[in-house]
Structure formats: structure tokens, C-alpha cells
Amino acid sequence: MTPPRPAIVRHPLAYRLLEVGRVVRITPRTVRVTLTGPELAGFREQAPTDHVKLCFAEPGAELPTAPVIEDDMWVDAPVKPITRDYTVRHHRPEVLELDVDMVVHGEGVGSAWADRAEPGMRIGVLGPRGSQVVPPVYDWYLLAADETAVPALGRWLEALPAGVKAVAFAEVSGPEEEQRFATRTDLALTWLHRGDAAPGTTDLLERAVRAAVLPPGTGYAWVAGEANTLKPIRRHLRLERGLAKEQVDVDGYWKRGETDHDHHAQDDDTV
Numbered sequence: 001m002t003p004p005r006p007a008i009v010r011h012p013l014a015y016r017l018l019e020v021g022r023v024v025r026i027t028p029r030t031v032r033v034t035l036t037g038p039e040l041a042g043f044r045e046q047a048p049t050d051h052v053k054l055c056f057a058e059p060g061a062e063l064p065t066a067p068v069i070e071d072d073m074w075v076d077a078p079v080k081p082i083t084r085d086y087t088v089r090h091h092r093p094e095v096l097e098l099d100v101d102m103v104v105h106g107e108g109v110g111s112a113w114a115d116r117a118e119p120g121m122r123i124g125v126l127g128p129r130g131s132q133v134v135p136p137v138y139d140w141y142l143l144a145a146d147e148t149a150v151p152a153l154g155r156w157l158e159a160l161p162a163g164v165k166a167v168a169f170a171e172v173s174g175p176e177e178e179q180r181f182a183t184r185t186d187l188a189l190t191w192l193h194r195g196d197a198a199p200g201t202t203d204l205l206e207r208a209v210r211a212a213v214l215p216p217g218t219g220y221a222w223v224a225g226e227a228n229t230l231k232p233i234r235r236h237l238r239l240e241r242g243l244a245k246e247q248v249d250v251d252g253y254w255k256r257g258e259t260d261h262d263h264h265a266q267d268d269d270t271v
Contacts, residue, residue, distance in 0.1 A: 003218065003246040007133045011044040013072050013126070015055070017063070020121045021097065027177045030147070031102045031114040032089065035125065040096040047131035048155035049222075049251070050088045054100065055081040055124030056109050064124040074126070081124060084110040085253075087151040088128065098125070101151040105199065132249070139217025140165040141185075144205050144233070146225035147172050148253045150179065156222060157183040165215045169208040171225065173199075200226030200256045206233050220247050227252025 016039040024032045055064040068077040090099035102114035113123070143166060145153040150170055160166055162184035171192040172178065178191045192204040205225060221237050223230060234250040237243050 003220075003244045004135045004137060005246050006135070006249075008130055009046060009133055010130045011128055013069055013074065013129055014042070015067055015069060016040060016043070016125045017066070017122055018098070018125055020117055020119050020123070022119060023117045026101065027172075027179065029104050029173070029177060030150075030179075031104060031117060033100050033102060033114065033117050035098045035100065035123065036096055038096065040093070040098060043091065043093065043098065045088045045091055045128050045131060047133050048159050049152050049224075049249075050128045050131050050155075051085050051152075052088060052100070052128055053083040053126040054086050054110065054113075055083050055126060056113055057123075058082065063122060066124060067126055081126075082109055083126065084108075086110070087149070087155065089151045089155065103147050105147075134220060134222075134249075136161050136164075137218075138164070138220040138247075140167065140215040140219040142166075142209070142212060142214060142219060142221040142223075142237075143168040144209055144221075144223040144225075145170050146199065146205065146229075146253075147177060148199075148226075149224035149251075152224060154179065154181045157181045157185060157187065157189075160185045167212050167214060169205060169212075171202070171204050200229060200254070203229065203232075205229065206236070209233050210236055214241075218247075219243070220249075222249045222251075224251040224253050227255040 018035040018037040020033055021036040022034040026032050057064045065079050065081040067074050067081050086100045089101045102110055104111050104115045143153055143156050153170055158181055164185050166185040166187045168189045169192055171194055174193050194202055223233050230250050230252055237248050
């Protein structure tokens, strides 16, 4: 089978000021924030990797700076909002609710906000700008993520067709950070415990992917996490596993030492 290309579906770019409706600690370090408000009407998403930019208020301000949008584009302005990318975990349009899972991991703007989030607080949401829709035609899926990408991993597992084979790995600090997912797949999910090692410093995902025994047939691989740790995984999947470009999506969600990594930027060694 010639692997089909993922379809890119564009959505109108919109900014929404939403209110925190609920806050739940789903693990000791993961906060699920439910956002709501009438501006969620018309919100569009349709793929596991769909993400939004959360817009945070400046220190001392109650509301975030709104981005300037002209001709369906976010344009430069004298004052820009403080933004970070987050996966759309759940979207319930019938009740105008949006779930975002946020990892509390230090003093970063998103982490600090998540740690003190409570009902009634307001935050800006920009996007999604579009969806990368992978055709549901593959015999198997290889999925791997660190904790920043676990929300997208959960969406993948919950969206895959019933009975399809999935081999998945998730790196977290320890067993207390493991989650359960409602999936219909023939799933082999392995949690990898980092222990006291700092996030983004181990090769746990690489070793797991290299050792994975994959089912027969044509497959698709999605891997997301710290950008530098993913480079050898990308090369392994393309050069050693022989997967075509259309069968591989390796996405650096963050990068050690950078406060706002652009995960759309391609690495120099992309193959």
C-alpha cells in the first residue's frame, strides 16, 4: 500500500476569552482545566494532535492581552500576548466545554498558572489553526510520548478504530503519573518511569521504540516530546524501520533551555 498523505484541514483563526469552570488533579503533576463560555460556540477541532495557544495575563493583570487577527492571520502588534501551546484533550460542543491538561513542572508561565487555577479565572484561547487528519487506513500504530504529549497520546488511543493494533509508550516520572484511557484498540501500552532524572534527559523513549516488536502490515508512527531526544527516534523510524515520510510524525513539543519552543520548526537532520 502506498501510504496516503495526512489531510491538512484549516480552521478560521479565532481568539476566545474563556472562564475556568472546573479544575481536577488527574495525577499529582497533571491538572485538567475545563474552560467554558459562550465564545466556545463554533470552536473546531478534529484530530488527536490539535492544539491551541493559551494566552496568559501579564503579571498583575487580570486579563490576557488579546492577539491581533487580520485577514485570518495573527499579526505583529506592539504588545503581544504571552502564549504557550496545549493539546485539546476533550471538546464537548453540546455544553460549550474544553478540557486542557497541563503539567505542573516548575516556574514556567503555564505551569505556574495551572498550579493556582481555580473556577472563575479567565484565560485566552487562540486556535486551533488547523488539523492534521491521518487517514484511518493503517494496520497498526506506534505511539510514543513524554508527559507533555500524554494528552495527545490519550486522544490518539481514544480515536483509533476498534480492533486496530497499537503499540504505545509513555514516559513519566513515576507510577503515580500513569493515566487510564478509554480505548477500543488492541493496545499494548507501556509506561516508562524516569525516576529522579530531569525531564528531557533520558533515552527511555528511544530504547523502547527501538525494541518494539511491530505487527505485520502497514503502520503509522507518532512520537512527541523533548525535541533533542526525538532526533535519533526520527532517524530510526525512517532509516532503520524503513517507514515513508507520510508514515511518520515526530514532533518536538518542547526543548530543554527554551521557554517557548516552536514545535513547527523542522530540525536540521529531518530525513
